[in-house]
Amino acid sequence: MVANSVDRAKVIFGNEIDTADYEKACKGKEKYARRFGDDSNTVYHLRAEEAPVIGKHLGVRWLRPAEPGSDEVFDMAADAAAAPVVSTTPKTISEVQGKPLVVGNIRMGFGHYRISMAIASAAHALGFVPYWFDLCGFPESTCSKLIEHQNNLYSMGSRVSQKVGAFNALYWEPLNSEGFRKLTYNSGDQKNAELMVPIFRDLPKDVPYVGTHAWPAQAAVHAGMTHVVNAIPDNWPMALHLAEGSRHAVQTPSAYQGYKMLRGMDKKRQLKPMPEGSLFYTGHYIDHELVSNIEADCAARRARLHGGCPIRYLVCVGGAGAQQDLIRGIIEHAVPLAERGEATLLVNVGDHIDVWDALAKSVPALSRAKTHFDDFTELENLVSEPGAPKLDGIHAFGYTDIFAAVYSTNLLMRHTDVLVTKPSELAFYPVPKLMIHRVGGHEAWGAIRAAEIGDGTYELQKLDEITAMMDAFQQDRSLVSMMCDRIEEANAHGVYNGAYRAVLLAAGLWPGE
Structure with a gap:
């Protein structure tokens, strides 16, 4: 189910995907729907509670599945207003004090959780109430089952790559540097993201939202959310990390150049670049207490x-x-x-x-x-x-x-x-x-x-x-x-201020707005 008429797997930043590759992406989605179910018509409601550890340190609220049988739509604005946080740090911005910001993430290794904590820390320092939204946290959903499956495959590949030199040299390194780089890979992910929409139904469409992996960003866009920032983690441009319809944040100038030109994402043609307003160099995503x-x-x-x-x-x-x-x-x-x-x-x-x-x-x-x-x-x-x-x-x-x-x-x-x-x-x-x-x-x-x-x-x-x-x-x-x-x-020089800027970008307060 796609929240709008745009098929983001067919044309990516004005670059049309070959018919055979598009059909492969569609078949991939159908395969996962058969394997994990298609819950497009299922209603998932949310609840919020204080997150372990980072609730105390960073004021983070944890979005969880509502109790079975609940038909109450989660009221994020009311929950944020009642949350026992407001930041008192020097960076607090009065107009966002006590307002919600969602950090969309997945549990894939520690990396995306770590970046999410940096975003939540910066949001808290700026005065927001950060909400932790883990797409792997809904075990009955197609979304969580699909991500868990792919995470297991990636973890297995990582382990094998460190033990079998030939596997690492001939398959794992090329996959991670070139396979994930292809624009056609993004086409497949965009189709899969259509299966992730149902768990987003209780989120306000206009709440500031920062995804710390492409899948949470892609799914949020498909769900019709309007203030999505895609915080790209890697310094090597890969189509894996694209989420058209969001604002893309990158940590380094070289990543900005590479993503702007969609560098090497299709070896057969020169791709059209990312348009103005879709890509921003923010700096490194670092927690407020460290910076x-x-x-x-x-x-x-x-x-x-x-x-x-x-x-x-x-x-x-x-x-x-x-x-x-x-x-x-x-x-x-x-x-x-x-x-x-x-x-x-x-x-x-x-x-x-x-x-x-x-x-x-x-x-x-x-x-x-x-x-x-x-x-x-x-x-x-x-x-x-x-x-x-x-x-x-x-x-x-x-x-x-x-x-x-x-x-x-x-x-x-x-x-x-x-x-x-x-x-x-x-x-x-x-x-x-x-x-x-x-x-x-x-x-x-x-x-x-x-x-x-x-x-x-x-x-x-x-x-x-x-x-x-x-x-x-x-x-x-x-x-x-x-x-x-x-x-x-x-x-x-502000190199480590990327988390603050990503948060403000999602809220429409940076740059120059």
């Missing part, structure tokens, strides 16, 4: 680095379970440094505590680590003191709750010196970064962006490269403090 504390956090890092304190390494293990062998090697190298008091090792396994069990079994020294599992209050207390002095030695963090699992990295980032991460969404964060091997070709350009700004290393693809860089950090701490300098320079 507003950049100077203080960089000063604390310099004090530790030049004061002879252990260098703090935060290692984030992906939810898909990819890269475990590489992570194990990094940890094995860091453990002796931590035991000698030369480094602090912080390992966050997110909501996969079983990953920690496997690591601890393969690296016996981890049995002596201080574990912090499923106690978010303990983490809050651990980082509440200036400089977080109790973060020494080896620590492990993990949480069953997905909100705690993702947001825990936000708390730890402010108190770490080096974030060890693949060049995905974390590549854009204002913390010194050691970039390890990507999972999927599209991530490569995240590391390129960080290396060019200077707030992170170039992509280190092999274990010996990574450990050599860690040794260099240990011997010459100016390598890390230099990244702090570059972070402050970038911040002075």
Whole structure:
């Protein structure tokens, strides 16, 4: 069911899709409808409650399926007016104080949740009441079943790509860098998005809405929503991320150029560019509490680095379970440094505590680590003191709750010196970064962006490269403090203000409106 007469799978920004490819997209939608059902005539109502963890920190309301049998249409304006939040930060804008803003997202790894938290944080700082709308949160719907199926396929591919070199080189890398890049891929997604419309029925059509993946943005447009921003995550232009009918936000100038020209999205022809008013360069999507504390956090890092304190390494293990062998090697190298008091090792396994069990079994020294599992209050207390002095030695963090699992990295980032991460969404964060091997070709350009700004290393693809860089950090701490300098320079130019701008773009308040 499409909310208007425009067939967004047939013509994309004035570029007509070949008949055979269009028919393939239509057949793909029909296949999913047969497999997961077509609930176009089903009525889904919503309710809202305080979100775990980020409800307290960011004032986030969580949109959930209404109780079975409920026929009450959700009144978002009334719920927002009654919400116990209004931001008191310096960025608050009086005309939006207490008004709702919806963050549309999906649970696919941690990346899209993390970007959603940045958008919600910025919205809260600006005075909005942020609503968390996870398209995977409606288990009876065709929408959630379809996304879960595709997420499972992607997670499986990520894991296999890190274990089978031939699969990675011949299939996974090309799919992630070129397959998802094709305009015809967007055609298929636009057809699938037509199956996602029913769960949007209770949302006001004119509420500001920021989608942190193309599917929530596409579905919102198909549902007739009028103030949709599509916050594109990747620095490598791919048609996968297009949601015509929305305003597209990108994090970097190079992404702006590539998306504007639909670069390489059809190898057989020069495509018409995206029209004026459909694409905006906003900057990196970063949480307000991180952006507003950049100077203080960089000063604390310099004090530790030049004061002879252990260098703090935060290692984030992906939810898909990819890269475990590489992570194990990094940890094995860091453990002796931590035991000698030369480094602090912080390992966050997110909501996969079983990953920690496997690591601890393969690296016996981890049995002596201080574990912090499923106690978010303990983490809050651990980082509440200036400089977080109790973060020494080896620590492990993990949480069953997905909100705690993702947001825990936000708390730890402010108190770490080096974030060890693949060049995905974390590549854009204002913390010194050691970039390890990507999972999927599209991530490569995240590391390129960080290396060019200077707030992170170039992509280190092999274990010996990574450990050599860690040794260099240990011997010459100016390598890390230099990244702090570059972070402050970038911040002075508004590089990390993308989340604020995406929110204001959805509300019609940026740019120049």
